[in-house]
Amino acid sequence: MAKKLRIGVVGLGIGRHHIKGYREHESADVVAICDIDQDRLNAAGKESGISKKYRDIEKMLAKEKLDVVSICTPNVSHAPLTIQALEAGCHVLCEKPMAMNTEEAELMCRKAGEKKRRLMIDFSFRFSPMSQALKAQVDSGILGEIYFARTVWHRRAGVPGRDWFHEKAMSGGGPLIDLGVHRIDLALWLMGYPEPKTVLGSSYDYLARPMARQQGKYYDCEDMATGFVQFANGQSMAIEASWMAMRPENEFMVTRLYGTKGGLVQRNLDATYNFEAMLFTSEGDFCFEKKLAVAQKPVPSAMAHFIDCIIKDIPHDADGSQGVKVMKILDGIYRSAETGKAVEFK
Numbered sequence: 001m002a003k004k005l006r007i008g009v010v011g012l013g014i015g016r017h018h019i020k021g022y023r024e025h026e027s028a029d030v031v032a033i034c035d036i037d038q039d040r041l042n043a044a045g046k047e048s049g050i051s052k053k054y055r056d057i058e059k060m061l062a063k064e065k066l067d068v069v070s071i072c073t074p075n076v077s078h079a080p081l082t083i084q085a086l087e088a089g090c091h092v093l094c095e096k097p098m099a100m101n102t103e104e105a106e107l108m109c110r111k112a113g114e115k116k117r118r119l120m121i122d123f124s125f126r127f128s129p130m131s132q133a134l135k136a137q138v139d140s141g142i143l144g145e146i147y148f149a150r151t152v153w154h155r156r157a158g159v160p161g162r163d164w165f166h167e168k169a170m171s172g173g174g175p176l177i178d179l180g181v182h183r184i185d186l187a188l189w190l191m192g193y194p195e196p197k198t199v200l201g202s203s204y205d206y207l208a209r210p211m212a213r214q215q216g217k218y219y220d221c222e223d224m225a226t227g228f229v230q231f232a233n234g235q236s237m238a239i240e241a242s243w244m245a246m247r248p249e250n251e252f253m254v255t256r257l258y259g260t261k262g263g264l265v266q267r268n269l270d271a272t273y274n275f276e277a278m279l280f281t282s283e284g285d286f287c288f289e290k291k292l293a294v295a296q297k298p299v300p301s302a303m304a305h306f307i308d309c310i311i312k313d314i315p316h317d318a319d320g321s322q323g324v325k326v327m328k329i330l331d332g333i334y335r336s337a338e339t340g341k342a343v344e345f346k
């Protein structure tokens with residue numbers, strides 16, 4: 001068996017899920033965990049049985065000779081901690097959103113290139129049997145040329161409980177950067193990751209800000225954002241994301257693709273993230289609707305995928321350059337919402 005890779009996980013909220021994800025792979029050994037919050041560190045140590053616990057990433061990097069680090073902290077620290085881990089010679093799996101803005105995201109990619117280390121972004125919605133089956137269908141050409149996508153995540157009332165999520169200086173934004181990021185990645189991935197050219201966006205805070213004020217909480221993000229993207233190859237995409245909106249379902253996710261030979265919809269059925277997918281095609285005068293039946297064969301987690309690709313020395317999915325394209329769209333929508341003008345990328 002190949003040597004086991006030594007892994008450290010930083011930030012122990014969703015980071016606890018990373019520990020489990022790595023443990024799917026026989027060549028992964030999560031040897032150390034890190035969190036500035038001692039209670040979380042102790043709880044995660046107890047839960048996982050990992051005894052090497054750090055409150056400072058610098059000390060962990062200096063002592064543990066790690067091969068791979070997961071960055072699972074609030075968005076504001078994704079870029080600095082990723083760069084610190086890359087500098088220390090580690091491959092990095094960074095949580096979404098990749099960074100606070102495009103400049104930071106590009107810097108992370110440059111550093112990974114300079115250090116010849118890998119950088120993956122945890123676009124976790126790809127790593128499900130249904131998403132993988134959809135990708136296989138789309139790549140087989142069933143939709144023909146895809147020209148338009150609509151990708152959406154709305155909540156009736158779902159502002160995250162942790163305060164940093166709605167403090168722009170910590171998060172970079174609200175539901176767009178938190179939820180929209182997943183739906184944008186899913187659509188872009190199915191579309192073949194085209195290059196964004198023009199972005200137009202709007203954002204609103206009519207519902208969540210007054211509610212936060214009533215509760216004595218700080219809130220300076222949008223509660224809904226909408227965007228429209230034109231890509232260099234002529235494809236286009238509409239985006240909607242909200243934490244609060246006057247609508248029936250508390251969680252509503254949908255991604256639709258329109259192609260020259262067929263269409264596709266993937267949507268959630270309930271708040272537990274069960275999804276269904278349908279394909280629409282036509283032959284002669286007949287229209288067909290096919291429900292995608294996905295074999296419930298498990299697919300590797302993002303973490304197991306990353307380890308597998310490192311061990312086998314093959315390219316991994318969701319690399320930093322794709323993260324940069326997502327960041328351009330997020331940034332573009334926020335900048336356009338502020339100025340009322342479209343943002344053009346060279």
Ligand SMILES: NC(=O)c1ccc[n+]([C@@H]2O[C@H](COP(=O)([O-])OP(=O)(O)OC[C@H]3O[C@@H](n4cnc5c(N)ncnc54)[C@H](O)[C@@H]3O)[C@@H](O)[C@H]2O)c1
Pocket residue numbers: 010011012013014015034035036037040055057072073074075077095096097122123124162178
């Ligand atoms: N891919 C997904 O599906 C998914 C799901 C949830 C969260 N996320 C992302 O993961 C990140 C964390 O989200 P969360 O829900 O776990 O947040 P959280 O607030 O629950 O956890 C973050 C943890 O990071 C720790 N931390 C903060 N700064 C640190 C530092 N400098 N060094 C070490 N630890 C530090 C905090 O003490 C906290 O325990 C966010 O970027 C979020 O967008 C992704």
